[in-house]
Amino acid sequence: MGGMMLQVENLHAGYGGAKILRGVSFDLAAGEVLVLLGRNGAGKSTTIKALMGLLRPTAGRVRLDGADIAGWEPHRIARAGLGWVPEERRVFPELTVAENLEVGRRAPADGRAPWTPERLFALFPNLADLRQRPGARISGGEQQMVAIARTLMGNPRVLLLDEPGEGLAPVIVDLMAEAILALKREGATVLLAEQSLAFASRVADRAVILETGRIVWDGAIDALLADTGARAKHLQV
Amino acid sequence: MDLIFLQLLTGLAGASTLFLVAAGLTVIFGVTRVVNFSHGSLYMLGAFIAWSLLSRLPREPEYFVLGVLGAAVATAAIGAVLEVVLLRRIYRAPELLQLLATFGVVLVVQDVALWIWGAVDLSLSRPRWLRGAVEIAGLRFPFYDLVLIVVGPAVLGGLLLLFHRTRWGLLVRAATQDRDMVAALGVDQRVLFTSVFALGAGLAGLGGALALPQGSANLNMDLSVIAEAFVVVVVGGMGSLGGAFLAALLIGVLQAFGIALVPKITLVLVFLVMAAVLVVRPHGLLGKPQAMARGEVEALAPIRQAGPALQLLGAVALVLAILAPFVAGPYLLSVLTEAAVAVLFAASLHVMMGPGGMASFGHAAWFGVGAYAAAFAAKGLGAEMAVGLLLAPFAAGGLALLVGAFVVRMSGVYLAMLTLAFAQIAWAVAFQWVEVTGGDNGVLGVWPDSWAADKPTMYWLALLLCVGGALVLRRALFAPFGFALRATRDSALRAEAIGLDAHRLRLAAFVLAGAGAGLSGAVFAYAKGSVFPTYMAIPHSVDALVMVLLGGVQTMAGPVVGAVTFTVLQSWLLMGDFWRIKLGLLIIALVLAFPTGIAGAAAAAWDRWRGRAA
Numbered sequence: 001m002g003g004m005m006l007q008v009e010n011l012h013a014g015y016g017g018a019k020i021l022r023g024v025s026f027d028l029a030a031g032e033v034l035v036l037l038g039r040n041g042a043g044k045s046t047t048i049k050a051l052m053g054l055l056r057p058t059a060g061r062v063r064l065d066g067a068d069i070a071g072w073e074p075h076r077i078a079r080a081g082l083g084w085v086p087e088e089r090r091v092f093p094e095l096t097v098a099e100n101l102e103v104g105r106r107a108p109a110d111g112r113a114p115w116t117p118e119r120l121f122a123l124f125p126n127l128a129d130l131r132q133r134p135g136a137r138i139s140g141g142e143q144q145m146v147a148i149a150r151t152l153m154g155n156p157r158v159l160l161l162d163e164p165g166e167g168l169a170p171v172i173v174d175l176m177a178e179a180i181l182a183l184k185r186e187g188a189t190v191l192l193a194e195q196s197l198a199f200a201s202r203v204a205d206r207a208v209i210l211e212t213g214r215i216v217w218d219g220a221i222d223a224l225l226a227d228t229g230a231r232a233k234h235l236q237v
Numbered sequence: 238m239d240l241i242f243l244q245l246l247t248g249l250a251g252a253s254t255l256f257l258v259a260a261g262l263t264v265i266f267g268v269t270r271v272v273n274f275s276h277g278s279l280y281m282l283g284a285f286i287a288w289s290l291l292s293r294l295p296r297e298p299e300y301f302v303l304g305v306l307g308a309a310v311a312t313a314a315i316g317a318v319l320e321v322v323l324l325r326r327i328y329r330a331p332e333l334l335q336l337l338a339t340f341g342v343v344l345v346v347q348d349v350a351l352w353i354w355g356a357v358d359l360s361l362s363r364p365r366w367l368r369g370a371v372e373i374a375g376l377r378f379p380f381y382d383l384v385l386i387v388v389g390p391a392v393l394g395g396l397l398l399l400f401h402r403t404r405w406g407l408l409v410r411a412a413t414q415d416r417d418m419v420a421a422l423g424v425d426q427r428v429l430f431t432s433v434f435a436l437g438a439g440l441a442g443l444g445g446a447l448a449l450p451q452g453s454a455n456l457n458m459d460l461s462v463i464a465e466a467f468v469v470v471v472v473g474g475m476g477s478l479g480g481a482f483l484a485a486l487l488i489g490v491l492q493a494f495g496i497a498l499v500p501k502i503t504l505v506l507v508f509l510v511m512a513a514v515l516v517v518r519p520h521g522l523l524g525k526p527q528a529m530a531r532g533e534v535e536a537l538a539p540i541r542q543a544g545p546a547l548q549l550l551g552a553v554a555l556v557l558a559i560l561a562p563f564v565a566g567p568y569l570l571s572v573l574t575e576a577a578v579a580v581l582f583a584a585s586l587h588v589m590m591g592p593g594g595m596a597s598f599g600h601a602a603w604f605g606v607g608a609y610a611a612a613f614a615a616k617g618l619g620a621e622m623a624v625g626l627l628l629a630p631f632a633a634g635g636l637a638l639l640v641g642a643f644v645v646r647m648s649g650v651y652l653a654m655l656t657l658a659f660a661q662i663a664w665a666v667a668f669q670w671v672e673v674t675g676g677d678n679g680v681l682g683v684w685p686d687s688w689a690a691d692k693p694t695m696y697w698l699a700l701l702l703c704v705g706g707a708l709v710l711r712r713a714l715f716a717p718f719g720f721a722l723r724a725t726r727d728s729a730l731r732a733e734a735i736g737l738d739a740h741r742l743r744l745a746a747f748v749l750a751g752a753g754a755g756l757s758g759a760v761f762a763y764a765k766g767s768v769f770p771t772y773m774a775i776p777h778s779v780d781a782l783v784m785v786l787l788g789g790v791q792t793m794a795g796p797v798v799g800a801v802t803f804t805v806l807q808s809w810l811l812m813g814d815f816w817r818i819k820l821g822l823l824i825i826a827l828v829l830a831f832p833t834g835i836a837g838a839a840a841a842a843w844d845r846w847r848g849r850a851a
Contacts (some may be wrong), residue, residue: 052421054421075420078421084421086418086421092414092415094414095407099411102407103408103422103424106423150422154423
């Protein structure tokens, strides 16, 4: 593990008058998989959107490898190295799978070997046969894979994954977990927003728990699994 | 046989330039979701610039090509500037405001073109090679028609290659489907949007330049081509290039044969074809249902009943209005009469726009139908004024029922474009059907009965009918009908789920709005003593929109405030030379500064003030 890749300090954001994030702070080390846990409405997706610039933070700092990217426009943040995979996947419905990947293509900022469609089809073998299929005509699980692959084509330094297993069949969820583990072996830095502790515990190194817009727990995932009190207090419905 | 062939050829040639304009419009709409009203102006600029270039260049074919391409590039550059200066600021604004702002550009460009090139039609003296004919299978085909016929498919092919074989095209197609996602993948939308707009503008400019040798560059081409381009784009399916091509062929050929066979009803024919296509395929020949663009649904503040303070203010204003003839001179009185007419005209548009959620760009059609109905009653039947005043709302409402039956199926920009197209056709009928309407000379001598002949009486009558009409409309909006209408606007699906018939409600609002505008038109006809086709022209429809916008769409007092303000503005500020540029800049400034209108801004300020006081 290297130094700190992403440092979030006292992030505030909301929609109109509704304040959702009230001072979110956490760090993400290079090569680490950090899971952002919390109940429905705790602010997981909002955190991700605020990091990505889709929602303008009202206060706080976001340092990506030292540079403060808070308040930048989404395309600049993406170029700086944050890669976002939205919860709703947002695959371009009328573009083929191959074209979807092409839209994401961007040369890596550092000297790493770039992702290519071939390497991504090796990571998600299901997609290899669907290259010419329009985005609207593949299954939800396949769309999730396309969404991740499309973002990886931009060679992000930090991957923001918003509930990649949501609404998918258990067998596809397993594939997602394996893909994340494969990325981790390649040294990827991942921030995962997730409701399911079971899924998180398979892939994450560390966890932070959001509750009403603040971080209320921060530690190793194993420590969280051992801490029944914290789980009952912050995660159980 | 020869004639049919030649006519077909003319049609196909016309279809090519029409396709170029429509393709630009549809490409711009696809990515930016803006219906660019000023697209016709870019076409016009293309023709003028081409004239300036070609009349100076040598008359050889290679210089002709150079001049035409130069005009297209110059128009593209103008489009890029337009996008950066104006369009960029209104991408998130409601559709109606985008249409209005770009109409402001239409007005500005008209005066700029008038200033640069003058009011005279500029035609190109065509070199010999351009006038020649080619002999194929014993038939002589005009050479330039053949050139145009080749250009259309060539440009279509080029565009398809551009969109499907280049990275830029891929990004444009992706942005058409989800522009925010494209940005999140690291693409600078501004560069993409500006380049798309420049491409669309360049296509319009190319169309204008290519149309020049067969016609002339003149100040009327902008509005006539935009109405046709709207029809083509709607018939073809918004955002579909192939659809635009097919529709342009259909409309172009139809027009060519129409002009040869039944010149008077060509435009009506076009409208009927459009109606037929849309009944069978509501999204056009090759169009798909519009996906709801992300993040653009905004909740509208509910319309409130006026509080006691505002009601008192209204009553005072009404008393002042009634007393006005005792102090006002004849000129002021005629301005006030116009203001009273404008109040009903704007209030009737407001019914469908605000609570109905249907922005019409052709509201002047109903005003004009009412005015012509009154003229017909007075001159054709020799009837009393009462007959004309009674006939007008029924004539306008009846026609609105007919047109509305399929127009109200559409929503958003489709509806705006269809109402505009219909109004343009109504205008053309009034303009061309000289035997009945007197054409451009209008119908003169539509005078009120002798008892209402003096100015104050006519003013009081106008006040009674127009303010009374506006109050009736207001009453309807606070009746269960009004609530149901607003429910339908906010969510047609939910409204239908609780048993409301969305289609009938929208149609009722459409007819009500048409009837109201018809009455205002009849009052206007008697007050002025004459009726002209300009009553139905696009600028008059836009006047109504500006009034409502000026006042604010989501307030009841809005149209009244807007109508009076606009009439006063028009009478003093917007007279004389270059009134278009003034009005155009006013509209643009309004859209940028007060997207909720004067009354809307005042209501918000009032709420803030009360919130602080409480």
